[in-house]
Amino acid sequence: MATATLHLPAGAITVDAAFREEVARLSGQPLELCFQCQKCASGCYPTQEGDYTPNEIMRLVQYGARDAVLGSRTIWLCTSCETCGLRCPNGIRIAEVMDTLKQMAAARGIAPAGETGPLFHNLFLSEIRAAGRVHETMLMLKYKLKTGNLFADMKLGWQLFRRGKLPLVPRLKKDPAVRRIFERAGGQE
Amino acid sequence: MQYSYYPGCSLEATGVEYNLSTRAVAGALGVELVELPGWTCCGSSSAHAVNKDLALGLAAHNIALAQEQGRDLVVPCSACYTCLSKADHQMRHDPGERARGEMLAGFSYTGEIQIYSFLEVVRVQVGMERVAQTVRRPLTGLKLACYYGCLLVRPPEVRPFDRAEDPTSLDELAAALGAEPVSWCYKTTCCGAGLSLTRPEVVEQLVARLLSAAREAGADALVSACPLCQNNLEMRRPAQEDIPVFYFTELMGLAFGLGEAPGWLKKHLVDPFPLLQRFSLVG
Ligand code: SF4
Ligand code: SF4
Numbered sequence: 042m043a044t045a046t047l048h049l050p051a052g053a054i055t056v057d058a059a060f061r062e063e064v065a066r067l068s069g070q071p072l073e074l075c076f077q078c079q080k081c082a083s084g085c086y087p088t089q090e091g092d093y094t095p096n097e098i099m100r101l102v103q104y105g106a107r108d109a110v111l112g113s114r115t116i117w118l119c120t121s122c123e124t125c126g127l128r129c130p131n132g133i134r135i136a137e138v139m140d141t142l143k144q145m146a147a148a149r150g151i152a153p154a155g156e157t158g159p160l161f162h163n164l165f166l167s168e169i170r171a172a173g174r175v176h177e178t179m180l181m182l183k184y185k186l187k188t189g190n191l192f193a194d195m196k197l198g199w200q201l202f203r204r205g206k207l208p209l210v211p212r213l214k215k216d217p218a219v220r221r222i223f224e225r226a227g228g229q230e
Numbered sequence: 231m232q233y234s235y236y237p238g239c240s241l242e243a244t245g246v247e248y249n250l251s252t253r254a255v256a257g258a259l260g261v262e263l264v265e266l267p268g269w270t271c272c273g274s275s276s277a278h279a280v281n282k283d284l285a286l287g288l289a290a291h292n293i294a295l296a297q298e299q300g301r302d303l304v305v306p307c308s309a310c311y312t313c314l315s316k317a318d319h320q321m322r323h324d325p326g327e328r329a330r331g332e333m334l335a336g337f338s339y340t341g342e343i344q345i346y347s348f349l350e351v352v353r354v355q356v357g358m359e360r361v362a363q364t365v366r367r368p369l370t371g372l373k374l375a376c377y378y379g380c381l382l383v384r385p386p387e388v389r390p391f392d393r394a395e396d397p398t399s400l401d402e403l404a405a406a407l408g409a410e411p412v413s414w415c416y417k418t419t420c421c422g423a424g425l426s427l428t429r430p431e432v433v434e435q436l437v438a439r440l441l442s443a444a445r446e447a448g449a450d451a452l453v454s455a456c457p458l459c460q461n462n463l464e465m466r467r468p469a470q471e472d473i474p475v476f477y478f479t480e481l482m483g484l485a486f487g488l489g490e491a492p493g494w495l496k497k498h499l500v501d502p503f504p505l506l507q508r509f510s511l512v513g
Pocket of ligand 1: 077080095096125128130132
């Protein structure tokens with residue numbers, strides 16, 4: 042597939058049509074229809090702290106700017122709230138695209154410096170794999186230990202605990218059926 | 231009316247009062263909720279972000295369990311409801327997705343059971359008339375900003391029970407309980423959901439905006455239908471902000487005069503009792 046270099050104000054990017062086609066196939070979305078009306082961006086609050094708006098992500102995907110897109114913060118800030126897809130005049134489900142991009146980045150181990158989204162998701166899924174359900178107390182503790190950020194939210198944790206909202210002994214269910222789903226799904230440790 | 235009930239992981243921990251109040255209110259309305267035996271995590275906010283097959287497989291497994299029970303499934307948590315009803319919609323309308331779900335979860339999808347949020351059961355199956363008839367202690371004078379959050383009514387083809395941009399079911403419910411729903415524009419604006427642990431500062435900004443908008447609209451409290459939203463709205467708010475956030479089921483319990491209601495409300499991080507005392511709704 043042809044590649045070329047495109048010089049944008051933000052820097053030089055490599056155009057890679059194969060990337061665009063891969064995202065279109067995996068997300069099932071008609072990416073080529075995006076005409077940059079920016080309706081998706083106007084209702085998108087969570088990604089405002091990111092490096093690109095949703096319509097910029099769409100355009101970068103159209104360019105095939107693989108590295109810029111898979112390495113962006115925006116994809117991890119997207120909460121899949123579906124506001125964008127609801128409003129897109131071309132019926133593009135941007136949340137599906139964002140999910141696909143996250144999956145691709147996660148599979149390749151790509152994440153911007155300091156981004157703990159992938160770590161959180163992996164801890165979440167390993168809780169399910171191990172016990173069938175997520176024990177929120179454990180998940181929070183493991184995340185804090187892994188990020189070395191044990192003391193942030195301590196007061197909050199104590200308040201939750203006192204109100205019986207962080208049970209120490211979970212009603213877990215070790216479930217071989219869940220284990221089998223992980224095996225069939227593959228790619229997830 | 232008998233349903234299988236899928237509480238989900240949060241309702242056993244941070245959302246425990248949503249679980250208790252849903253069960254109690256269902257009982258008061260003659261809706262029987264039978265906990266789905268052997269339910270497992272639906273994958274929630276993580277599976278779809280990392281692995282498409284896991285997202286479908288984990289949800290499909292629970293649909294398989296519900297199918298075995300032969301009863302429609304009720305899911306109070308908006309995040310779980312999203313995972314489960316999206317997977318159901320995929321398998322129902324796309325033969326390829328159905329085959330993929332069947333393979334992943336090792337079952338054969340019949341499409342015989344439906345998946346409902348508890349709010350949907352209240353609106354569509356029970357009806358607001360019946361709710362109003364059950365009220366013993368109307369929430370007169372209480373002004374409520376109904377906060378649906380982003381997932382409960384989206385995407386629209388999966389959630390036909392209410393409007394995706396300007397939903398009304400919680401507002402109708404508030405009115406049926408004798409309260410006064412206020413008009414505001416943030417009904418479905420995202421609270422930051424699962425970013426609460428990874429990017430708390432982003433959630434703080436979103437929550438501050440939501441709470442001040444509710445105040446500006448004249449609300450005394452917010453009403454939520456999701457444990458993620460409720461927790462974010464309490465945990466990630468500005469220090470000086472004290473506007474309470476109720477689960478809709480708690481308000482139903484209060485209005486129905488259920489004795490357990492104060493017990494649920496004691497679990498809140500933001501004390502709702504001063505407000506309720508002001509309206510003579512407790513004590
Ligand atoms: S709303 Fe749709 S068409 Fe408009 S910029 Fe966003 S993705 Fe493109
Ligand atoms: S789904 Fe993602 S991109 Fe779309 S509006 Fe919500 S946060 Fe923004």
